[in-house]
Amino acid sequence: MSFNIGLSGLSASQKALDVTGNNIANVSTTGFKASRTEFADQYAASLAATAGKTTNGTGVTTAAVSQEFTQGTISSTGQALDMAINGSGFFVLSANGTKEYTRNGTFNTDKDGYIVTASGANVQGYNAVNGTVQTGSLTNLKIDASNLSPKATSSIDETINLNSSAADPTVSVFDATNVNSYNYTFNTDTYDSQGNAHQLNQYFVKNSTNNTWTMYTTVDGRNPADPTSTTPLANSVSFNSDGTLNTAAMTAGAVTGGLTVNADKTFSLTNWTPAVKSSSGTWAANGANASTTGVNIDLLNATQYNASSATSAKTQDGYATGELSGLSVDSTGVLFANFTNGQSKTIGQVAMANFANVQGLAPAGGTDWKETYASGVPVIGTPSTGTMGSLTSESLEDSNVDLTSELVNLIKEQSNYQANAKTISTQSTIMQTLIQMT
CATH class of the missing domain: 2.60.98.20 (Flagellar hook protein FlgE)
Structure with a gap:
């Protein structure tokens, strides 16, 4: 049995090393959330559980790899469409018709003016008509690059x-x-x-x-x-x-x-x-x-x-024709188009989602997550409302990986791996002794 116990310890230590290694590898990944390995001990008992006080453990198992959704440091970038969430919530994305959720606010525009991620997923929100945000169904956010019509002075x-x-x-x-x-x-x-x-x-x-x-x-x-x-x-x-x-x-x-x-x-x-x-x-x-x-x-x-x-x-109150000169986003996710004539116009609002159990989200790669039965259905809203955090424009949320802690964990997990390997080695020595006595 000691062989099996030692093997379970090696497997658990290897899993912990993999998780720690992944955290370290993503220390510079925007919007990345560190993971943590959680273990549980194992016991073997008879059907009637009569062994009670004399039953020894049979090893360890990986109970879960949980994610730590703590706030990452917000760093300024100066890029108009870079956004960081300060607080709870996720950006909503549409990737090939499937909804995904992310904390990575590295956005830009495609050739048609839609706001997208680096992988081409569309950022969801509410577009504006004549400067008024049309709340309701989520849609692909789009930058209206047309000139602002002039207004006669009244x-x-x-x-x-x-x-x-x-x-x-x-x-x-x-x-x-x-x-x-x-x-x-x-x-x-x-x-x-x-x-x-x-x-x-x-x-x-x-x-x-x-x-x-x-x-x-x-x-x-x-x-x-x-x-x-x-x-x-x-x-x-x-x-x-x-x-x-x-x-x-x-x-x-x-x-x-x-x-x-x-x-x-x-x-x-x-x-x-x-x-x-x-x-x-x-x-x-x-x-x-x-x-x-x-x-x-x-x-x-x-x-x-x-x-x-x-x-x-x-x-x-009048102004000349205006050409698009820049974009800005406020803390509530409202997108403004700034024009050369000094005017600005509301062109949309970024949407956000939150979940009853964020630990139930399934990682989808690219710092994205997908909804699962365990996470519950998403609650859709706008920044700075309800449980949603606020937005910081021209900024990005850094990875929340604590490199110092991860390096210490790496040393601990290496020692655990060696200790479990020693358990197997010791059991092997005992077996050799028994064989030589025969």
Whole structure:
């Protein structure tokens, strides 16, 4: 029997050496999870189990090779589609119609724009339509590399201060080319329906009447409604004694100087004709349109204080055509396409899966796992929800193998192997002794 016990020990030690060797070999494998050999002793007993206190063990058996799903170190890579899971969960893959699960977030795109692994498996998630993620059934994530359509400017918000102590201009007749005919000016880039940029200029002239100014408006130096004319639109802007905008003096619906006063006391430029200068020097419509709702100019935050005239904040919602310039992923797995015009668009969201018993997953190679009866069915979700961990973009999860511990285990398992071999050698010596006595 000692031979069998020794052989079982050799087999178990060999299995442990194989597992440790595999861990060491994958110390640099992204998303790899170390394995651990678990053993159980064996006993032989009679049917009625009467041997009880006098039964000796019959050796050892390999009970399981379990996986250690502890968190690996997250390392930055700088690659846009590299993703690391910080916490529980797995990426969901579709490989030849079969679902697989991995912690290896080394992803790239194929020739058709689909996000895939190095082996060609498709990464699963939810694609977006018009910037809205379509949750529901899992699908192959795809990068939409088409240009971002331009958007005509429909709203401009301005926060400015006009110097209350400024002197009246020395030139009484406004002339955009003469800085002595106005007190303050600034410009804002606006866009038409084809993404062409146009410069909206606003000039402010202090009037002799207290707390009143005249605002002159041009687009590309021309009259917004008539590009053949250089005559600007002229509107009166007044302030209260405390320096805030006097909205009470503005009548909703009134059209003064070409700008309509809205109900919220903002101005609306409704008759802008986008134009272009020809080679002959004349100006004419360029074939594009302004926003169908007009251009809303919000001056509600304008003030008249005894401080330098200045623009402290300014926004507008239009933009030119954008070409794809990069990708980014947030902690919830939402994919954003970044464009050359400074805009970004949601193009999808990465899905994740988790299991009631991750130890029941079956290794499928390539740091992938497959669902089994023991693992239970996958719970599908998105990063940072429920039991799912968060995503760290431009990073990868390193192997969780502790090389120091594995090398120590290697020494221990080598000693165990030698000890079990010694058991067999000793039994052989005893057998030889018995034979020689006969």
